[in-house]
Amino acid sequence: MAKIVVIGAGFAGHTAALYLGDKLGKKHTVTMINRHDSFAYIPSWIWVGVGHMKPEKTTFKLAPVYKRMNVYFIHGVATKVYPDEGQQFVEVAKENGDSTRVEYDYLLVATGPKLNFAGTPGLGPDQGENTYSVCSLPHVLQTRDKYLEYVERMKKGEKVKMVIGTGHPGATCQGAAFEFIVNIHKDLVKKGVRDKAELMWLSNEAALGDFGVRGIRAKFQGKLTSSEEFISAVFKDHDIKWQVQTGVKKVDTDKIYWENYEGETGETEYDFAMLIPQFLGQPIQYIGKDGQDVSEKVVNKPGFVLVDGIYGLPYDVLERNPDAWPSQYQNPNYRNIFAAGIAFAPPGPISRPHTTPNGTSITAAPPRTGMVSGIIGRIVALNIIDLVKQGRMTHSERMTEMVAACIASMGDSLWDGNAAVMVIHPVVPDMKRYPNEDGRDLFTTHMEMGLGGAWMKRMLHDTFIWKLRGLPGWKIIPE
Amino acid sequence: MEITKKDKFWMNFKLFQLWRFIVLNIKILKAVDHSKRS
Numbered sequence: 001m002a003k004i005v006v007i008g009a010g011f012a013g014h015t016a017a018l019y020l021g022d023k024l025g026k027k028h029t030v031t032m033i034n035r036h037d038s039f040a041y042i043p044s045w046i047w048v049g050v051g052h053m054k055p056e057k058t059t060f061k062l063a064p065v066y067k068r069m070n071v072y073f074i075h076g077v078a079t080k081v082y083p084d085e086g087q088q089f090v091e092v093a094k095e096n097g098d099s100t101r102v103e104y105d106y107l108l109v110a111t112g113p114k115l116n117f118a119g120t121p122g123l124g125p126d127q128g129e130n131t132y133s134v135c136s137l138p139h140v141l142q143t144r145d146k147y148l149e150y151v152e153r154m155k156k157g158e159k160v161k162m163v164i165g166t167g168h169p170g171a172t173c174q175g176a177a178f179e180f181i182v183n184i185h186k187d188l189v190k191k192g193v194r195d196k197a198e199l200m201w202l203s204n205e206a207a208l209g210d211f212g213v214r215g216i217r218a219k220f221q222g223k224l225t226s227s228e229e230f231i232s233a234v235f236k237d238h239d240i241k242w243q244v245q246t247g248v249k250k251v252d253t254d255k256i257y258w259e260n261y262e263g264e265t266g267e268t269e270y271d272f273a274m275l276i277p278q279f280l281g282q283p284i285q286y287i288g289k290d291g292q293d294v295s296e297k298v299v300n301k302p303g304f305v306l307v308d309g310i311y312g313l314p315y316d317v318l319e320r321n322p323d324a325w326p327s328q329y330q331n332p333n334y335r336n337i338f339a340a341g342i343a344f345a346p347p348g349p350i351s352r353p354h355t356t357p358n359g360t361s362i363t364a365a366p367p368r369t370g371m372v373s374g375i376i377g378r379i380v381a382l383n384i385i386d387l388v389k390q391g392r393m394t395h396s397e398r399m400t401e402m403v404a405a406c407i408a409s410m411g412d413s414l415w416d417g418n419a420a421v422m423v424i425h426p427v428v429p430d431m432k433r434y435p436n437e438d439g440r441d442l443f444t445t446h447m448e449m450g451l452g453g454a455w456m457k458r459m460l461h462d463t464f465i466w467k468l469r470g471l472p473g474w475k476i477i478p479e
Numbered sequence: 480m481e482i483t484k485k486d487k488f489w490m491n492f493k494l495f496q497l498w499r500f501i502v503l504n505i506k507i508l509k510a511v512d513h514s515k516r517s
Contacts, residue, residue: 221486229480237482371511403510416491421503423510444510450490452500478511 002028002388005090005104007078007284009034009062010042011370012341012377013110015479017071018470019381024388025070031102033074033092037062039468043370044461045140046179047412049274050187051148055137065470074102081107083298083334084289106384109305109339110377113279116168122251123167123277130251131167131273134180143274147184150272154188154196160271163256165202167275169247172365174203174211177276178231179409185238186411186418194239201235201242202256202268202275204362206351208232208244211406212364214351216424217438218447227422230447234410234420243268245354247362248275263357279342279365281305297333305339307331309347318348319439322400322430328393329380338380341373346399350428370464371404372427374479399428403444407457410449419453422446 004020006013009032020030038059047053066073076094089103115135117124123131125142132143150160164181166174181201188194201208209215209227216227235242245261256268256275281303288294299305310324318324324347331337339345346366353363368376375397383393403425411417423446429439436442467477489495 225480233480233482403513405507405510418490423507425510425513444506446503446506448499448503450496450499451493452496452498452503455496455500456503478508 002105003031003103004028004106004108004384004388005031005033005102006108006110007033007090008110008112008282008341008343009036009039010110010112010341010373012343012373013108014039014062014468015374015377016108016110016340016381017066018069018468018474019378020384021066021069021071022475023385028388029072030070031072031074031104032062032066033076033078033090033102034062035077037075037095039065040137041461041465041468045134045137046176046183046409049134049140049143049147049180050183051144052183052187052412055141059137060465060469065468069470074100076100078111078284080285080287081298082287082289083107083294083337087289088336105336106387107337108380108384109284109337109343110341110373111282111284111343113342114282114303116278116280119278119280120168120248120251123248123275128253130253131275133277134176134274135173135276146272151188151191151193154193155191157196159196159198161198161200161269163200163202163268163270163273163275165275166204166364167248167251168278169204169249169259169360169362170365171204171276171278172212172367173276173279174205174364175367175369175406175408177203177274178211180274181240182234182238182408182410183412185240199238199240200268200270201240201244202246202248202258203242203244204247205244205364206354208235208242210244210351210364212349212351212367213424213427214429216422216440216445216447218422218442218445220447224442225447227447230420234449245362247360249360251275259356259358259360259362261354261356261362263360281343281345298331298337300345304345305331305337305343306333307339307344309345311345311347313347315348315353319429320431322398322428322432324348325398325400325428327396327398328383329376330383330393338384340376340380342368344376366399366428369404369406371406371479372399372402375402378479400426400430402427407453407460409454409457411454412458414455414458417451417454418449419457420447420449421453421456
């Protein structure tokens, strides 16, 4: 009987747990270790952040789902992993204060990110409540309350400057920040106070619309259009000012201190700011059989799990080598450890990196959205099922082969809402397979916006929560 | 590029958007089908 352990019930880990429980749960042991007892549907937090959706609509309890899917659930935090043969187990600090050891034959690390607010002095709700975040549910609720407080002040005539974007030179997840700023715009228009707010986009992207994937180009209204043109048209229409190629270095109560590509430093005043922090891997210790730290065999310096990618290539080489991206997400030193979602270490950035004359790297890290994470979670789960049943893996998919559909909400109303729909294929450009300027399939890659996108975003909320609850037909709903 | 009044009209014209909604669903499903085969 095989013992499979998954750490982390986000998009990647939870998707994997559903497949593993479904195929192996009855004859083998599948265990999920998660620090929260609920699943959180993060893409809809953007609506929670502007007070348009109740938080409970974005979560559901995990225990009943796992009971139905034959997955054993432990509510706790994985603190140590002992990966050497003969003593392979995970040490877990349980929610009730106890600790336990969970043995494994196969381990999937899908912990999601550690939000490294400390990487930028003064950033985030826990460093003096200078800026806010939409990266965890408690943070979203804080953000919503503060935002609504400012709306009330605007209703009384006060002018407010809101800055939204990234709070670290190496941050990712610009898409969420983009959704937040356009949803704020739409909300303020509806509340009749848009003229009281100055909205500003501040990000580490190489260009507007880069989103950490080197931007996209697609036919829009019959013309080949870049995401830079597309997003700048949206920002001009919404009267949102922008500043890109900027790494935030420090924040205090009313100023954001930054450095730009040219190495110039400056400061931006603000009243309300939502800035995405740097993401690091979750701090799990990997300990060898003699008690020595073997973390360097499992994770890189920022704490992301090393998998079957080719690491250390210069960007110009990586850009031309699609096979450098991992295909099976398996650790090369411990072949029974896998990683999925944000937890795996990408071989490098997708967007061109930049180092300022002062030596600061301002480079958007590769995003791993819900769809990408879900796909990787499924691939790893299917490979573990293969290994248990037939001893060899048959599934693989690199991010240089993967399709991602991103639907960025620009107003949630089903009557007059809006959303930008972007289909990207592949997520990471493959210059060999698609020898055009973008390295992408220009037939599949697509970009448009309209009310239909808002309907899709809402439909995805309902269908994905249905799928992730493991309700009838969950397998036919794609990741 | 700028978003014109005409663009805004089409972006919120319900019948047209229903058509786009159907087309986009098919497009995305076709794209993810590629991924499902991996």
